[in-house]
Amino acid sequence: MGNLGSVSYALKRMGKASSIIHGPKAVEEYDGLIIPGVGSFGPAMERLETFRDGIIGFAQSGKPMLGICLGMQVLFEQGTERGTHEGLSLIGGKVEMLKGTPKLPHVGWNTIELEGKSRLMERIPNRSYAYFAHSYACEPDFKGSIIATTGYGNTFVSAVEQGNVLGVQFHPEKSGAIGELILKNFMELAKECK
Amino acid sequence: MLAKRIIPCLDVLGGKVVKGENFIGLKDAGGIAGLAAKYSGEGADELVFLDIAASGERRLAKGGWIKKAASALNIPFTVGGGISGIGQIREILRMGADKISLNTAAINNPSLVRDASEKFGAQCVVVAIDARNENGAWRVYSYGGKVSTGLDALAWAKQCEKLGAGEILLTSIDRDGTGKGFDCELTGQVAGIVGIPVIASGGAGSPRDFLDVFTKGKADAALAAGIFHYGSIRIGEVKGYLCDNGVGVRLEK
Numbered sequence: 001m002g003n004l005g006s007v008s009y010a011l012k013r014m015g016k017a018s019s020i021i022h023g024p025k026a027v028e029e030y031d032g033l034i035i036p037g038v039g040s041f042g043p044a045m046e047r048l049e050t051f052r053d054g055i056i057g058f059a060q061s062g063k064p065m066l067g068i069c070l071g072m073q074v075l076f077e078q079g080t081e082r083g084t085h086e087g088l089s090l091i092g093g094k095v096e097m098l099k100g101t102p103k104l105p106h107v108g109w110n111t112i113e114l115e116g117k118s119r120l121m122e123r124i125p126n127r128s129y130a131y132f133a134h135s136y137a138c139e140p141d142f143k144g145s146i147i148a149t150t151g152y153g154n155t156f157v158s159a160v161e162q163g164n165v166l167g168v169q170f171h172p173e174k175s176g177a178i179g180e181l182i183l184k185n186f187m188e189l190a191k192e193c194k
Numbered sequence: 195m196l197a198k199r200i201i202p203c204l205d206v207l208g209g210k211v212v213k214g215e216n217f218i219g220l221k222d223a224g225g226i227a228g229l230a231a232k233y234s235g236e237g238a239d240e241l242v243f244l245d246i247a248a249s250g251e252r253r254l255a256k257g258g259w260i261k262k263a264a265s266a267l268n269i270p271f272t273v274g275g276g277i278s279g280i281g282q283i284r285e286i287l288r289m290g291a292d293k294i295s296l297n298t299a300a301i302n303n304p305s306l307v308r309d310a311s312e313k314f315g316a317q318c319v320v321v322a323i324d325a326r327n328e329n330g331a332w333r334v335y336s337y338g339g340k341v342s343t344g345l346d347a348l349a350w351a352k353q354c355e356k357l358g359a360g361e362i363l364l365t366s367i368d369r370d371g372t373g374k375g376f377d378c379e380l381t382g383q384v385a386g387i388v389g390i391p392v393i394a395s396g397g398a399g400s401p402r403d404f405l406d407v408f409t410k411g412k413a414d415a416a417l418a419a420g421i422f423h424y425g426s427i428r429i430g431e432v433k434g435y436l437c438d439n440g441v442g443v444r445l446e447k
Contacts, residue, residue, distance in 0.1 A: 005264060005288060005290040038317060039313075039314055070315075103414070105316055107317060108196050109199065109239055110195065129197060131269070133292070133360075135316065152196055174292065175268070176234075176446075
């Protein structure tokens, strides 16, 4: 789904082992699952179709999973990019085009406003800069799952945490030292669930 | 708030970084891996690698260095130079580039912009426009500034947006390598008519030039090569100056 390479490079820089899974086999043997993604919602779901049961099974196992950018968006019930598409429905809500923005796509470094406590954002200073490249954003039904928001035109949801299912709209693998710390937090969660 | 971006550009020729004046008279500026790591550490927001010979010699950017850059960098980077087909784009993105930049190929085959945007998303499709002022109008040049296309730069920028480009990388050939400041008029006019981000390029010589292109030129990002490569200005200095003058930039904590 696009940025597979950059996510695995980032984990490698941090000295963490990871595999790129090409088929719907044996996801359950991993401690944590990352769904990266750049591109468009519909085609991404088509490619994920063979993984659907594996991903849903993984989520139900209670082990942590992290969706990045489009990978976060597909965790939701419905995407509205170039037609309506069904998502993985692990988190209630839909994905809509950003509203009231000066320019689209929203590309570049923007700040994240942390909401409530979250393991993923541990030791991350409030209003840290993260790298974004997207035109759509998630609208979770359950506002309690929102762990970060970002202002661009209107305020949108830039990170969610619903139990063991996590998502970030920005690219931690491209967000400098702050992004690496977020990935490290995720890897620590995965280690604990082992 | 969305920060204004500072983007060092590494012009690549035969695996080395070079930078010339007015696109001719190239000088050697140093190795790719070393410069990439240096810029990332100094607070660059993004990097652009342009294989400047690729389009002239009608061949594609060789990939070895793209993988090296991808494994070393924790910030996004764009690869451009001689990209002319969907297969090449897929290959470059697969090697770890975050975005690709189309210039001559977009002019020769505008549907490539649309195809790339539909397949890989607008966020990874940058269209580079090299413009020269001729009798008060900006004309588009292809093949690394060598061939006049007759296209009007403003109309072409607007068309690129319609085709699905995610960003415009706008270079003033007149200012490139001169250190006389960005062409704020050209940048401002393009930024005023497109709804996608505009990266200004060509002419950076001082921190003040960056302030001008973000305020008067309405640029979303500014790109420079020579002044950073030869160490005459550091990225941190530029960002500090911008911050002191009320421009939102990402500062390393």
